Amino acid sequence: MTKLRRKVYMIAGYNTISMGTGRKEFNPKKERPGLEEYIKEAGQGVLKMIGGAKNVDEAVIGNFIASRFNRQGNLAGFIPYIDEGLRYIPCTRVEGACGSGALALAAGIKSVLAETADVVLVIGVEVQNTVKAIYGADILAAAGWAKERKNGHAYFFPGKFSDRAKAYQAKFDAVKTRKAMARWYRNAIENARLCPTAQEFHNTTEDLDAVGMTPPNPKGFVDSLNVFDCSKVSDGASAIAIVSEEGLKKTGIPKSEAVEIIGFGMAEDDITRTPADLTILATTRTAVKKAFESAGITKDQLGTVECHDCFTIAGILATEAIGFAEHGKGPDYVLAGKTARDGEVPFNTTGGLVGWGHPTGATGVHQAVTILEQLTGKAEANQIKIKPERPYGLSINMGGDDKTLVSIVYKKAE
Amino acid sequence: MEYTERLQHVTVLGAAGKMGSGILLLTAIEMADLSLKPENKGKQFVMNAMDVSDMALSGLMSYLKVQVQKAAEKKVGLLRSVYENRADLVDNGEIIDQYVFDVLSIVRPTVCIEAAYQSTMIFEAIKEDPELKIKIFSHINQNNKKEPWFFTNTSSIPITKLDTEAKLNGRIIGFHFYNPPAVQKLAELIKAESTLKEVEEFALAYAKSLKKVVVPSHDFAGFIGNGHFMRDALHGISEVERLTKNFGYTEALYIINKVSQDFLIRPMGIFQLIDYVGIDVCQYIMKVMNADVKDEEIHSPLLDKFIGLNVKGGQNSDGSQKDGFLKYEKGRPVAIYDINKKSYAAIAEFQAKCDDALGKPPASLQPWKTVIGNPKKEEVFRKYFGDLKSLETLGAQLSKKYAARSKEIGQNLVKDKVAFTENDVNTVLLTGFFHAYGPINDYL
Numbered sequence: 001m002t003k004l005r006r007k008v009y010m011i012a013g014y015n016t017i018s019m020g021t022g023r024k025e026f027n028p029k030k031e032r033p034g035l036e037e038y039i040k041e042a043g044q045g046v047l048k049m050i051g052g053a054k055n056v057d058e059a060v061i062g063n064f065i066a067s068r069f070n071r072q073g074n075l076a077g078f079i080p081y082i083d084e085g086l087r088y089i090p091c092t093r094v095e096g097a098c099g100s101g102a103l104a105l106a107a108g109i110k111s112v113l114a115e116t117a118d119v120v121l122v123i124g125v126e127v128q129n130t131v132k133a134i135y136g137a138d139i140l141a142a143a144g145w146a147k148e149r150k151n152g153h154a155y156f157f158p159g160k161f162s163d164r165a166k167a168y169q170a171k172f173d174a175v176k177t178r179k180a181m182a183r184w185y186r187n188a189i190e191n192a193r194l195c196p197t198a199q200e201f202h203n204t205t206e207d208l209d210a211v212g213m214t215p216p217n218p219k220g221f222v223d224s225l226n227v228f229d230c231s232k233v234s235d236g237a238s239a240i241a242i243v244s245e246e247g248l249k250k251t252g253i254p255k256s257e258a259v260e261i262i263g264f265g266m267a268e269d270d271i272t273r274t275p276a277d278l279t280i281l282a283t284t285r286t287a288v289k290k291a292f293e294s295a296g297i298t299k300d301q302l303g304t305v306e307c308h309d310c311f312t313i314a315g316i317l318a319t320e321a322i323g324f325a326e327h328g329k330g331p332d333y334v335l336a337g338k339t340a341r342d343g344e345v346p347f348n349t350t351g352g353l354v355g356w357g358h359p360t361g362a363t364g365v366h367q368a369v370t371i372l373e374q375l376t377g378k379a380e381a382n383q384i385k386i387k388p389e390r391p392y393g394l395s396i397n398m399g400g401d402d403k404t405l406v407s408i409v410y411k412k413a414e
Numbered sequence: 415m416e417y418t419e420r421l422q423h424v425t426v427l428g429a430a431g432k433m434g435s436g437i438l439l440l441t442a443i444e445m446a447d448l449s450l451k452p453e454n455k456g457k458q459f460v461m462n463a464m465d466v467s468d469m470a471l472s473g474l475m476s477y478l479k480v481q482v483q484k485a486a487e488k489k490v491g492l493l494r495s496v497y498e499n500r501a502d503l504v505d506n507g508e509i510i511d512q513y514v515f516d517v518l519s520i521v522r523p524t525v526c527i528e529a530a531y532q533s534t535m536i537f538e539a540i541k542e543d544p545e546l547k548i549k550i551f552s553h554i555n556q557n558n559k560k561e562p563w564f565f566t567n568t569s570s571i572p573i574t575k576l577d578t579e580a581k582l583n584g585r586i587i588g589f590h591f592y593n594p595p596a597v598q599k600l601a602e603l604i605k606a607e608s609t610l611k612e613v614e615e616f617a618l619a620y621a622k623s624l625k626k627v628v629v630p631s632h633d634f635a636g637f638i639g640n641g642h643f644m645r646d647a648l649h650g651i652s653e654v655e656r657l658t659k660n661f662g663y664t665e666a667l668y669i670i671n672k673v674s675q676d677f678l679i680r681p682m683g684i685f686q687l688i689d690y691v692g693i694d695v696c697q698y699i700m701k702v703m704n705a706d707v708k709d710e711e712i713h714s715p716l717l718d719k720f721i722g723l724n725v726k727g728g729q730n731s732d733g734s735q736k737d738g739f740l741k742y743e744k745g746r747p748v749a750i751y752d753i754n755k756k757s758y759a760a761i762a763e764f765q766a767k768c769d770d771a772l773g774k775p776p777a778s779l780q781p782w783k784t785v786i787g788n789p790k791k792e793e794v795f796r797k798y799f800g801d802l803k804s805l806e807t808l809g810a811q812l813s814k815k816y817a818a819r820s821k822e823i824g825q826n827l828v829k830d831k832v833a834f835t836e837n838d839v840n841t842v843l844l845t846g847f848f849h850a851y852g853p854i855n856d857y858l
Contacts, residue, residue, distance in 0.1 A: 149505070219491075
């Protein structure tokens with residue numbers, strides 16, 4: 001599929017706080033809001049902006065694994081809990097590990113394209129601080145192939161991306177790569193400090209580069225990543241509305257406050273297959289290529305990118321998968337400041353997964369909300385300058401180790 | 415008998431107590447880790463957790479479960495390789511649960527002393543009462559044909575005395591853990607004159623495996639830790655008595671507690687530390703030490719008064735602090751026991767007045783909490799004590815005197831051949847008492 005056959009817009013984004021270590025108000029020993037409160041807060045946040053539940057035709061909720069973090073399945077049942085006016089509308093829950101959020105967006109886009117709905121409420125949610133990290137690692141390992149779990153690292157996914165970092169450092173300049181990972185961390189925290197809902201909003205570390213350069217501790221953690229290279233354990237929800245031209249009118253939101261979905265690309269790889277080359281995100285590359293083809297644009301027209309930096313190394317690999325840097329040159333691209341908020345193409349302007357947080361099932365939706373805010377000039381302290389020659393935004397949401405990919409191209413609605 | 419064989423049948427005496435439960439935890443983990451090695455497959459490991467109360471023993475099992483789980487969570491990476499051949503254990507959670515089961519399944523809670531007759535190792539952590547210890551050691555020794563080794567956790571009783579009177583023929587060593595044993599890195603090692611070489615070698619191997627910092631001490635009542643602490647406490651008490659004339663008793667106690675904590679940058683004030691250890695325990699230790707020292711009186715009538723009034727400090731079974739010299743709310747001192755009125759007086763009532771009398775500490779003062787992890791703390795102390803030197807407020811005077819006495823006590827421990835070196839004294843205070851600097855220094 002190339003060009004979308006109907007205009008699709010996103011409006012009215014809402015993020016809860018990304019809660020977890022790093023936030024001043026977070027206390028693991030005290031009772032905290034549950035899954036339902038997060039869904040309700042994000043959902044109501046959107047309803048308030050789009051004229052209430054009466055305007056919603058359908059809803060999709062993305063979540064990875066509440067069945068284990070919260071002993072809760074059948075999450076579509078929480079949509080009507082947001083507002084009585086949503087009872088009896090069609091609701092679907094989708095799952096694709098950490099890519100669940102953007103899978104939910106894709107489902108919403110498709111429903112609008114199929115003309116089965118004019119206004120789709122899309123929510124992503126995950127509440128992960130219900131267990132200690134060492135047990136959370138077991139739960140999150142379900143994003144990989146279960147048969148690989150036995151021989152995997154205690155921290156399964158950090159182990160997977162540590163292997164990628166190790167391979168990259170063996171193939172290319174190890175020191176430079178380490179420095180680029182530290183720079184990625186610094187950029188993430190500096191952006192998060194501007195965003196009141198970010199998990200790292202309260203971060204006051206002075207020398208972020210030095211912290212980012214902390215040598216990995218293979219005995220206590222993994223071989224080639226330090227804890228600052230990792231996204232955090234987060235509770236959070238994000239929501240947005242996906243609408244048709246008619247839907248836009250119905251909600252009363254002006255076009256100036258909407259982004260148009262210019263194109264999107266989805267790609268899936270065999271979960272049982274080990275990547276042929278650990279230094280490449282091949283599925284990500286494919287999904288981005290499809291998104292560009294669908295939108296009819298090139299990377300040079302991108303004004304901002306939200307990429308899936310579940311680990312700093314994944315951010316660097318993404319710069320190569322998009323095509324900004326040649327294979328092996330991602331670290332140079334990052335170290336040259338091109339991904340910084342004042343750089344050529346600001347990446348992850350509210351902190352990304354490392355800085356804003358990574359409530360797994362919510363992340364894809366959070367990325368869309370950030371791009372909506374940036375392209376419509378509503379990003380407040382996080383606002384970057386969108387140059388006229390680079391009017392597009394790109395999001396990349398990934399489930400598992402480069403397995404489930406959704407990439408979307410956005411532009412301010414005209 | 416090899417290290418592993420020696421640890422196949424162990425008894426901990428006083429296993430449900432604060433020290434005993436920690437020793438049991440560490441030793442049971444050590445034994446379980448040995449049992450999980452491929453070369454030890456099929457070997458039986460038995461740990462008798464002996465105490466006098468069934469109720470306390472069931473509390474012990476709950477404590478063990480929680481603590482072993484925490485230990486397992488910390489080393490799950492290692493445990494994944496230990497259980498790599500167990501196809502049924504996949505998740506960290508499953509592996510941790512299995513490990514908890516494996517550790518707990520070697521522990522046999524018992525109130526029957528007969529269980530110790532089969533043990534090759536006896537760890538003792540009962541009351542600090544020489545007669546009781548000697549009676550039990552000699553009873554076990556007479557009934558146990560395996561010639562067991564005795565590791566006593568005494569913090570004050572000379573090992574030679576225990577060895578001679580219980581007739582153990584050198585099968586004993588002092589292995590003094592600090593409270594709580596699972597957390598504190600320090601162990602004082604005290605040989606009797608007759609302690610067998612292989613007992614000492616085993617003790618060092620055991621300490622290494624438990625990752626403890628071992629400081630050897632001469633076999634002299636109180637050893638290094640209490641040798642310093644008890645005299646430090648007596649200094650504090652005598653200062654309170656001196657200041658009482660001008661300030662009143664509760665105010666004087668507040669002042670000295672504050673000086674010994676805030677002005678000296680220590681983790682606790684001296685009276686909070688006495689409460690933490692237990693006023694009754696301190697009284698016992700002083701009694702034991704006093705019997706062995708010459709030209710010195712290690713005894714406090716004030717402690718006797720408190721025990722007479724049944725105000726003892728110490729800790730509840732959940733680890734919370736019992737009231738003693740001070741009354742605690744959420745772990746913080748809020749009031750001071752007035753021995754005349756036999757009730758607690760709120761600190762808030764006289765705090766401002768006392769703080770005014772003390773005067774402000776130098777601006778370079780950093781709280782213990784801040785400075786303890788600072789790799790450049792040496793510079794901080796040099797500056798702070800340098801500033802303190804030229805200050806003549808009451809607070810400065812009292813703290814300089816206190817620090818000087820603490821240093822003198824440390825130096826005397828070396829002079830009197832209790833400690834081998836000044837460095838050993840400092841290590842004990844740094845690791846066993848969590849002080850941020852050693853008492854023997856040239857800061858003042």
